[in-house]
Amino acid sequence: MQKIEIINISKSFHKTNNESQESLILDDISFEIQPGSLVNILGPSGCGKTTLLNIIAGFLNPTKGEIRFDGEVINGPNPKRTVIFQEYGLFDWKTVLGNIEFGLKAKGLPKNKRKEIAHHYLDLVHLTGSENKYPNELSGGMKQRAAIARALAVEPEGLLMDEPFGALDSQTRNILQDEILEIWQTTGKTILSITHNVDEAVYLSDRIIVFSNPPAKIILDININLPRPRFPEIRLESKFKDIYDSVWQILRKEALKSKFSKTIR
Amino acid sequence: MLNLKPKYKTLLKQTPQKVISYLIVLSFWQTACNLGWINTTLLPSPVNVFHTLFQLVVTGSILGDIFTSLSRVSIGFILASLIGITIGFVVSTSERCKNYVSPIIEILRPIPPVAFVPISILWFGIGNGPSYFLVCFGAFFPIFTNTFFGILSVNPIHKNAALCLGARRKLLIFDVILPAAMPYIMAGLKTGLGVAWFCVIVAELVGAQSGLGYMIQLNRLTLQSEKVIAGMITIGIIGYFMNRIMTIIQKKLVPWSTKAF
Structure with missing residues (x-):
């Protein structure tokens, strides 16, 4: 099977209003995704989670670091890793x-x-x-x-999902979440998904990684030990709620920070 | 009320309005001729014009000119399409090509095709040559410009989706980039055909000895103004149907397009 290794990835972009200045989006991110697992990356909006996904997909090159898929360094898009886009x-x-x-x-x-x-x-x-x-x-x-x-x-061996249900209404979103879980369980593919929806991340994932405001670092990396297969009723259990709360608290603090720093600027 | 599809309902509703507006213009024109307000040598009455047109069609004398003009416009237009789409594609995909080609196009574009009539007669002589050249030159610009912008406006998400599904160059061009740009290209072809029809008539006025343009010019010399106007009406009707046919092709070729036709 295939493992995704994210090794010391940094990415900076030229600022749109100033060619010579660069702003750092991803700051030395490293983690590994185990074969067959379902991992969600959460983060405040604009934190660079989509940028990381685009680098893993091979659409973008990192400024520093490398990504290995199945032991091979990624240097472009490949049907071994297909992407599901929000739009x-x-x-x-x-x-x-x-x-x-x-x-x-x-x-x-x-x-x-x-x-x-x-x-x-x-x-x-x-x-x-x-x-x-x-x-x-x-x-x-x-x-x-x-x-x-x-x-x-x-x-594909891995599926990369960029806020896959972000454009859908909540009913459709819930139905598709269950369908993706079913597909994942029957096919055993590695899935890396990005979302801003805490409920979705907790419901689907084996593991959640939370990014900080840019330059993004990992501020939380937890395994979700809820039993599988999961059904919508699991949302009512106290264990689900506890995980939801702890993740939400961290994410909320981070999102407020960015809001605060924007106001004083 | 009849149970008709909405499409036919609006058609039924619009038809009387169209007919009424034609009737008003024609009856005003006819009355003016009858009352002697108009010199009928210069502007013959509509009855006379339509009678002449009918005679021209029945005797078949205009059909040869129609065929000649249509074949000229077809050849010139096909050439323009091939050149326009190819250059539009190459220029839009290569920054370097764009830098070399666009200054030339920018300087040629403002020259009206009509201004090329004298030189094209010198180059190609009287006959088909000037028509082909003028039609091709005129139709090229809308086709080129639309292809160029159509390809530039291809959504990057479509390219990324294709690449991550394993598409190589050939598949990317023919299954993604060209179809994605097709609504624009079709719009360019439609405008281009309109310009082409305009150009062939202009070219035939002086650069040919057959075709509808030549026919109206010849009848001016013999002061047969009813034939001149009958020819002009024929030109108008054919131009109208060309546009309609392009709209139908457009709907067939780009059924997914949300652009209004």
Whole structure:
């Protein structure tokens, strides 16, 4: 199996108003993600968690440090790690089926084989019957389902999710959380997800990592020892609430800090 | 009330309005001619014009000119599309190309295609040459500009999604970048065809001895103004249908586009 190693990652960007000045977003971040685990990164908005995800995906290069996936240093996007975007990133000009087949086409599979595999994943995300629709005919939840099927169809080893349910209403969000848990349990893929939603992080994860305000450092790294499989009722248990509270307190303090520093500036 | 689809309902509602506005203009024109307010040698009455147009079509004498103009515009337009889309694509993907090509385009763009008529006659002689050249030159700019901006406006999330799914260069270009830019490219082609039709008529006025442009010019020399106007109306009708056909193609080719047509 595959392990993701994040080794001394720093990332700085040029400030938009001043080319010569750089601002540090990620400050020497190191951690490891065990094969088959489900990890959530939480942090105040603008803390650089998406930047880290983009570096792991291979869309961005780190300023310092390296990321190893399965022991190999990452130097670009690779279908071993597919990404699920908050805004879905579906190809508007392709049907649901065409979207799911895209990665298989990139692999060079023949058409009938592509169709067969795509239908399997269509079924997995409960989208059978919508395969010939275009993304603009789908609801947000269905779009994200199609995007999940597309990301899974290439059989990646790891799934990177960038606030995957952030654009959905809370009912759809809860349903999709359960579906992602089910998919994770049946496929055993390593999942790294990013969210600003504490409830979602506690409900889904084996482990939660909390980032500080930029330059981001890890301020909390805890294992969530709630039993599995998890069902929505677990939210009512005191153990869930305790974890939720402890994570929320830390996150809240950090978010307030950034708000405070912005006011005095 | 009839149970019609909303599409037909609005059509039914709009049609009388259109017909009424045509009728008002035509009847005013006809009355002015009948009352002698207008010199009918210069502006013949609509009845006369439409009779002439009918005769031209029935005897088939205008059909050859229509065919000639259409074939000229097709060849010039296809050339412009190939060149415009290719250059638009190359320039939008390479910063260096953009720096070299855009100054040339910026200096050529403000020259109206009409200004190229004399030189194109010198280069290609009287015949098809000037028409092809002018149509191609005129249609190139909208096609090029729209392709260029269409490709620049491709959402980076689509490129990233394609890359992480394992897409290589060829798949990225043909399955992601070009289709993503297609609504813009189609808009460019539509505008380009309008300009192309305009250019072919201009080119034929002086640079050819056939086609609709030549036909109206020739009839001016013999003072047959009813034929001149009949030719102009034909040009208008064909231009209108070209635009309609492009709209239909647009809806077929980019059904996902939310842009208004």
